[in-house]
């Protein structure tokens with residue numbers, strides 16, 4: 328089996344993930360259920376780490392972008408694989424620290440970090456903060472001074488590269504709530520501003536050009552622009568960046584419109600980037616920066632699936648057939664948010680041919696509560712187990728208790744054995760924080 332093939336169909340015609348029969352998982356843990364293949368996650372982490380080791384002399388670190396899927400078990404895996412992590416909130420930081428993750432290997436992001444979050448980060452000695460506003464620089468300076476420390480930071484810059492799945496453009500005017508634009512001079516201004524702070528040590532720059540991108544050249548273009556910018560800053564101010572963080576964004580397979588990549592493709596993407604950085608360093612006579620990368624989706628996306636049970640089936644002749652599941656936008660809001668496309672299977676009849684096109688609807692009181700529209704499926708019956716593939720990234724982390732539904736539990740599969748990593752919610756959990764004021768009693 329290829330290191331990136333986590334799914335197969337077994338002799339019973341059932342879908343397997345990481346050697347575990349999904350029908351048995353559904354029976355054991357109930358549905359909806361998030362299922363993750365641990366080996367797949369580790370293989371993805373390793374391919375990035377090994378490429379930095381072999382192609383860049385180990386002069387860098389892979390940061391797992393934990394917004395993709397944050398829970399204590401994930402930080403444990405990242406730590407065991409020698410990765411750092413990127414966090415974007417006090418909550419993600421808390422989860423990482425609760426898992427025992429070393430704070431010095433945490434990079435903290437956010438376009439509007441709260442004072443409470445920055446305080447929490449400094450109190451816990453977070454390694455690096457990625458500055459995204461002038462105000463934030465002032466707050467960090469103040470907090471660091473109070474504590475008598477010097478805080479390492481990067482500056483998030485906006486190199487003017489807009490990348491989408493299969494295309495990218497250069498933009499002179501950047502319309503983004505993230506980062507400081509190179510083209511309008513604000514990236515240079517914030518650099519001077521931060522360099523003027525006594526309790527902040529500027530280490531270098533960060534950029535992140537988008538997500539679900541397959542076009543390697545878009546990353547190269549962005550890296551070149553950041554390196555050109557860093558060279559310009561060195562000339563003007565004498566400050567030489569010693570860290571370069573190129574963000575995440577490499578794509579994964581969701582459905583047949585996407586390429587199915589091999590581990591070597593992910594290594595190649597990183598090799599291409601490293602080649603560009605080496606070239607630019609030589610061109611500008613800069614020392615090779617410590618390289619950081621923040622993959623999220625590509626580490627955990629295809630490692631995860633969601634299992635559901637089919638309930639009501641509604642055929643509207645000449646219009647559409649709806650197959651309803653026991654989950655929906657509360658465990659996967661990505662169709663409702665972005666019309667994201669997914670591949671859907673009947674896990675208990677995974678060897679059967681697709682005979683019809685159906686739309687998979689959730690159980691929320693929203694017409695837009697859909698998981699997939701007009702997708703091929705064998706004729707589904709109530710009680711079938713449905714698997715939605717590539718739900719490992721940005722599903723659990725975007726889930727909610729909308730309509731007071733439960734956020735589903737998650738299991739981690741290794742060598743065919745599944746362990747709960749997120750336990751099921753109960754009705755009691757849903758009212759735990761509710762308070763009835765005296766006058767309503």
Ligand SMILES: Cc1ncc(COP(=O)(O)O)c(C=O)c1O
Nearest residue numbers: 392535538575576621622623624
């Ligand atoms: C700053 C930053 N780094 C990394 C990532 C991870 O991106 P991806 O999951 O596409 O690899 C994101 C995603 O939004 C991001 O905003």
